[in-house]
Amino acid sequence: xxxxxxxxxxxxxxxxxxxxxxxxxxxxxxxxxxxxxxxxxxxxxxxxxxxxxxxxxxxxxxxxxxxxxxxxxxxxxxxxxxxxxxxxxxxxxxxxxxxxxxxxxxxxxxxxxxxxxxxxxxxxxxxxxxxxxxxxxxxxxxxxxxxxxxxxxxxxxxxxxxxxxxxxxxxxxxxxxxxx
Amino acid sequence: xxxxxxxxxxxxxxxxxxxxxxxxxxxxxxxxxxxxxxxxxxxxxxxxxxxxxxxxxxxxxxxxxxxxxxxxxxxxxxxxxxxxxxxxxxxxxxxxxxxxxxxxxxxxxxxxxxxxxxxxxxxxxxxxxxxxxxxxxxxxxxxxxxxxxxxxxxxxxxxxxxxxxxxxxxxxxxxxxxxxxxxxxxxxxxxxxxxxxxxxxxxxxxxxxxxxxxxxxxxxxxxxxxxxxxxxxxxxxxxxxxxxxxxxxxxxxxxxxxxxxxxxxxxxxxxxxxxxxxxxxxxxxxxxxxxxxxxxxxxxxxxxxxxxxxxxxxxxxxxxxxxxxxxxxxxxxxxxxxxxxxxxxxxxxxxxxxxxxxxxxxxxxxxxxxxxxxxxxxxxxxxxxxxxxxxxxxxxxxxxxxxxxxxxxxxxxxxxxx
Numbered sequence: 188x189x190x191x192x193x194x195x196x197x198x199x200x201x202x203x204x205x206x207x208x209x210x211x212x213x214x215x216x217x218x219x220x221x222x223x224x225x226x227x228x229x230x231x232x233x234x235x236x237x238x239x240x241x242x243x244x245x246x247x248x249x250x251x252x253x254x255x256x257x258x259x260x261x262x263x264x265x266x267x268x269x270x271x272x273x274x275x276x277x278x279x280x281x282x283x284x285x286x287x288x289x290x291x292x293x294x295x296x297x298x299x300x301x302x303x304x305x306x307x308x309x310x311x312x313x314x315x316x317x318x319x320x321x322x323x324x325x326x327x328x329x330x331x332x333x334x335x336x337x338x339x340x341x342x343x344x345x346x347x348x349x350x351x352x353x354x355x356x357x358x359x360x361x362x363x364x365x366x367x
Numbered sequence: 368x369x370x371x372x373x374x375x376x377x378x379x380x381x382x383x384x385x386x387x388x389x390x391x392x393x394x395x396x397x398x399x400x401x402x403x404x405x406x407x408x409x410x411x412x413x414x415x416x417x418x419x420x421x422x423x424x425x426x427x428x429x430x431x432x433x434x435x436x437x438x439x440x441x442x443x444x445x446x447x448x449x450x451x452x453x454x455x456x457x458x459x460x461x462x463x464x465x466x467x468x469x470x471x472x473x474x475x476x477x478x479x480x481x482x483x484x485x486x487x488x489x490x491x492x493x494x495x496x497x498x499x500x501x502x503x504x505x506x507x508x509x510x511x512x513x514x515x516x517x518x519x520x521x522x523x524x525x526x527x528x529x530x531x532x533x534x535x536x537x538x539x540x541x542x543x544x545x546x547x548x549x550x551x552x553x554x555x556x557x558x559x560x561x562x563x564x565x566x567x568x569x570x571x572x573x574x575x576x577x578x579x580x581x582x583x584x585x586x587x588x589x590x591x592x593x594x595x596x597x598x599x600x601x602x603x604x605x606x607x608x609x610x611x612x613x614x615x616x617x618x619x620x621x622x623x624x625x626x627x628x629x630x631x632x633x634x635x636x637x638x639x640x641x642x643x644x645x646x647x648x649x650x651x652x653x654x655x656x657x658x659x660x661x662x663x664x665x666x667x668x669x670x671x672x673x674x675x676x677x678x679x680x681x682x683x684x685x686x687x688x689x690x691x692x693x694x695x696x697x698x699x700x701x702x703x704x705x706x707x708x709x710x711x712x713x714x715x716x717x718x719x720x721x722x723x724x725x726x727x728x729x730x731x732x733x734x735x736x737x738x739x740x741x742x743x744x745x746x747x748x749x750x751x752x753x754x755x756x757x758x759x760x761x762x763x764x765x766x767x768x769x770x771x772x773x774x775x776x777x778x779x780x781x782x783x784x785x
Contacts (some may be wrong), residue, residue, distance in 0.1 A: 203401065236396065246405075247408040353444050
């Protein structure tokens with residue numbers, strides 16, 4: 188938090204390098220969140236782009252003690268919901284894994300990581316949207332249930348239930364995929 | 368949620384990353400937006416700073432002006448209550464206030480002994496104020512004899528507020544001594560309320576105290592008029608029938624007032640001592656519209672609306688009982704109030720109408736206000752005719768025909784005519 192505060196102070200004073208640091212720090216978690224929500228790498232990249240441009244716009248007056256992670260996660264969920272609400276976008280169950288670049292650079296594990304990621308994203312696409320949001324925001328966005336409940340405009344218990352049911356369904360789907 | 372720890376662990380391992388070119392594109396766009404936003408932010412900050420500075424400067428200016436005003440107000444005040452008491456205990460000729468020792472010895476004595484010979488204007492004013500507060504008429508009168516203009520002006524101001532006859536006498540004496548060629552004396556004449564000061568062939572006017580000057584300032588108020596309490600004025604406005612305000616003049620009793628550009632008037636309340644003094648009329652400046660009205664003594668005379676209408680006119684001729692034209696008669700128009708016509712306290716009422724009488728007995732009357740019952744009264748040598756004009760319509764011409772003068776049977780009765 189203190190680190191964020193220092194970076195934000197620099198951002199407030201027009202330091203472009205600080206802006207870059209913020210981007211590099213949060214881009215992967217936000218990208219993964221968007222990907223988990225939409226199961227489309229291209230759409231996830233667009234959402235990541237829009238979310239960071241929004242942050243850059245607000246950055247000169249961004250509060251030093253305002254959590255950047257929450258801000259970006261809210262942007263991602265809001266943009267994702269907007270995209271889904273437009274009805275022009277449908278979450279595909281079969282992700283295009285060619286766009287997924289994994290953190291692990293070990294070439295031996297890369298193939299299995301890509302496969303795992305593809306399986307998880309495919310499973311995520313099969314669970315209901317509210318549960319998918321709860322899982323993505325908690326696991327990848329790093330939001331706590333109180334914050335998720337605010338984003339989803341439900342009670343904390345409901346957010347926790349959605350997360351729990353989502354995980355249960357995901358476990359079942361992934362088990363079936365492994366068996367298959 | 369402990370039961371889901373395995374699947375949670377599995378999911379947490381998933382961490383995707385964007386390609387480098389995507390990162391560069393996003394950073395490029397974000398930086399551009401960041402710069403644009405920063406520029407706007409700087410502009411906004413500058414505006415806030417500029418406005419802040421302006422507000423602070425204005426506040427400082429207001430405080431400065433307020434303090435300056437306070438200082439100015441404090442200056443002419445008497446120094447202390449104790450000094451005033453001391454002055455009042457002194458004989459009429461007051462001693463000079465305490466002076467700086469160095470200047471006193473060196474200065475030539477210009478003033479009389481009873482006038483403060485100091486050099487400070489503020490001290491002089493304080494001295495004069497203390498004299499006035501103590502009611503020291505002689506002290507103030509003595510100041511009028513000096514050559515110090517400022518002291519004289521101050522003394523005149525104070526003396527004019529006093530009701531003491533000695534003050535009035537001293538001011539009258541001063542008014543008589545004023546020189547029209549001296550610019551300072553013009554100011555003194557103005558302070559004394561001397562009208563037309565410096566005009567040729569004018570006797571110096573009697574100087575009045577403040578109350579007398581205030582009364583004299585009121586236009587067209589005869590001196591024998593009953594004194595009115597201050598503030599008892601009738602106010603209102605003139606309008607036409609459409610409600611638009613008019614500029615014009617209003618006459619009530621013997622008083623007259625003009626409206627302002629918004630049609631508003633303020634005129635001293637009538638005395639109600641004579642019945643006719645409570646009647647009045649109004650005429651618009653263009654002379655086309657007018658009205659007659661009557662105010663009761665118990666009436667609220669604030670915000671009165673007087674509606675002016677186009678004048679009516681009348682014409683006819685006066686004949687005797689034999690039908691012969693009569694000349695040399697008197698003609699007047701009065702409000703239609705029988706009982707008041709029979710009493711001696713009705714007074715006079717002159718309206719806006721104009722009466723033209725020819726030698727053959729014919730007459731024409733113009734500018735008769737519409738909407739109020741009026742009576743035309745013709746009289747000659749014990750004969751009289753009375754014609755009710757009722758309420759003339761706006762712009763109406765009343766052909767009255769022959770008005771027959773008949774002898775008055777009883778002294779106080781007025782026979783109906785027409």
